[in-house]
Amino acid sequence: MERFFNTAGPQTPDSYTIDPLSRFDLEDVLLMIRQQRYFVMHAPRQTGKTSCMLALRDYLNKKGDYIAVYANVEGGQASRNDKETVVKSIIDTLTGAYRLVFKNDKADLARNAVQGLSVDSMLSQYLSLLCQSLEKPLVLIIDEIDALVGDSLVSILRQIRSGYADRPKAFPQTIILCGVRDVRDYRIVLSNQDIVTGGSAFNIKATSLRLGNFSKEEIHELYLQHTQETGQQFDEACFPMVWDATEGQPWLVNALAHDHIIPEMIDKAIENIIYRRDTxxxxxxxxxxxxxxxxxxxxxxxxxxxxxxxxxxxxxxxxxxxxxxxxxxxxxxxxxxxxxxxxxxxxxxxxxxx
Ligand SMILES: Nc1ncnc2c1ncn2[C@@H]1O[C@H](COP(=O)(O)OP(=O)(O)OP(=O)(O)O)[C@@H](O)[C@H]1O
Ligand SMILES: [Mg+2]
Missing domain, CATH: 1.10.10 (Arc Repressor Mutant, subunit A)
Structure with missing residues (x-):
């Protein structure tokens, strides 16, 4: 398998990679899960949130104490304030995400059972039924939460809050909301122009974690993987220049290495990155x-x-x-x-x- 510096989406097995589980305090996260806490994981775009959350899901499922499901709710973005469409699409996404990993129909059964319920309780009832049918507590990771807006976002947050007291038997043990901003700080504008904050809709005892950039050591470690694979050395003089250009921003670090830099060419590589206008x-x-x-x-x-x-x-x-x-x-x-x-x-x- 030929490995490469990934600049397109979450890490795959053939990307040069800093172990995603080393990028946040795993022990701390495991403790919060044991304590049945709900929390926010946030960071700027292309920092590695999704890669970290997918790795956490796989880690938890391998360890076997919980059933961990990762769902990206970006699909609800286009429907904006149409909460019926958004809630149904999230339930479909969760069902697909569950089925993908666990290959049984428990989530499908829960989804079928809640059809026809009011949209403002459909998601909470779905989660309740699903959790009751599972033999282990559910850890739910919801990615791209800030793709949702207005009435839809508030309905989702309120439904999560409404079942909180029933965890872990009849509601998820932990829910991790993942996005760019700390959802608790949002000012959410409803269709009637009222404004509520994310924190008031999601006012359960929650903390937030912010995923940071790579350290200088991690940049070395990542570039060294390429040297080990191909024999191509990065001149030591490159590293301070890469640091100044990126300060460890993960996508930028990968994008610069992609251009096979030598010190004389680093300015050109930076120009190329800017010129290409990647995502x-x-x-x-x-x-x-x-x-x-x-x-x-x-x-x-x-x-x-x-x-x-x-x-x-x-x-x-x-x-x-x-x-x-x-x-x-x-x-x-x-x-x-x-x-x-x-x-x-x-x-x-x-x-x-x-
Ligand atoms: N563990 C890692 N090791 C090396 N590079 C990484 C790692 N995680 C992320 N990256 C870099 O960051 C980019 C984005 O990764 P990912 O999609 O996981 O981030 P994200 O924060 O979820 O992004 P988005 O905001 O677009 O959803 C990757 O394409 C890669 O360049
Ligand atoms: Mg992502």
Missing amino acids: HINHILKLLNEPNVQKVVLPVYLNQENIDPSISIEDYDNCVENGIINRERGKPLRIANGIYKKLISNLNVDTKTT
């Missing part, structure tokens, strides 16, 4: 073109410290949670990495003055 770059550029992002990012780029009181804290949080700026206690805000700085300097706005 990750496109996503960051789209954000950088939003006025609410620009008003936060441009002063930080120009080192015009510090927090501008006329800008809302939500706008700062949005930039931090999307990984564009770094906010560390006691330090000035800064742009997350060299490649994002380049993207900002290429923006069609005046980055000299402001």
